Amino acid sequence: MLKLTKKADYGLMAMKHLAEHLDRGACSAKDVAEAYGIPQEALAKILQRLAKVGLVRSQHGINGGYTLTRDPRTISAFEVIKAIDGPLFITSCVTVRGECDQSDRCTIREPLRKVNESIEQVLKNIKISQMREEPETIRVEKEVKKDVKTPDNLVVLT
Numbered sequence: 001m002l003k004l005t006k007k008a009d010y011g012l013m014a015m016k017h018l019a020e021h022l023d024r025g026a027c028s029a030k031d032v033a034e035a036y037g038i039p040q041e042a043l044a045k046i047l048q049r050l051a052k053v054g055l056v057r058s059q060h061g062i063n064g065g066y067t068l069t070r071d072p073r074t075i076s077a078f079e080v081i082k083a084i085d086g087p088l089f090i091t092s093c094v095t096v097r098g099e100c101d102q103s104d105r106c107t108i109r110e111p112l113r114k115v116n117e118s119i120e121q122v123l124k125n126i127k128i129s130q131m132r133e134e135p136e137t138i139r140v141e142k143e144v145k146k147d148v149k150t151p152d153n154l155v156v157l158t
Contacts, residue, residue, distance in 0.1 A: 002090060002119070004081065004085075005084070005085055006042075007042070007046055007084050007085065008080070008081045008084050008085050010036075010038050010042060010043055010046050011046045011049075011050060011080050011081070011083070011084045012077060012080055012081070012128075012131065013032075013036050013038065014032050014036075014038075014043060014046065014047060014050070014066075015050070015055070015056075015068070015072070015075065015080050015128045015131075016128060016131045016132070017032050017035060017036070018032075018056065018066060018067060018068050018072075019068060019072035019128050019129055019131075022067075022068065022072070025063060025065075025067065026059045026063060026064055026065030026066060026067050027065045027066055027067075028064065028065040028066075029043050029044040029047050029065070029066065031065070032047075032066075046084060047066050049083055049084055050066075050080070050083055050084070051066070052083075053079075053083040054069055055068070055069060055070075055075060055079060055080065055083060056068055056069060057069050068128075071129075072127065072128040072129035073127050073128075073129040074127065075127060075128045075129075076123060076124045076125070076126060076127055076128075077123045077124075077126040077127075077128070077131065078120060078123035078124040078126075079124075080128070081123060088116070088119065088120055088123070089116060090112065090115060090116045090119065091112050091116075
């Protein structure tokens, strides 16, 4: 099963939080941690890694904290995950070296490389600004009178 690490989850949550609070200035690691129930020490280390690769900026002082260095519409989920966990590989043969005990007999190396490439592309296309919960949509039919013509007899509740 492919699964993101907790660190990557926390990093994406933090980036989303910073994107949602751009107008309020810097957010402290403590504020972000409390907002999502994330261990503060772990989040502080994750934010430091994100700062080291230039995705966030750290500001010291009374109004200090973290801010995004770029528009959230230009930061991909892939960049965040890579900054925290390193390169994404679903199997050892898809690494840069591509070493495996089965290399000479393997018949799925190329298909797995394509799967890895596809996952990477999907993550590159997901921007931090797009990472939000979509409200659940409930369709309810309105009561329509026989003699009243309505173009739409559906109401969408969110």
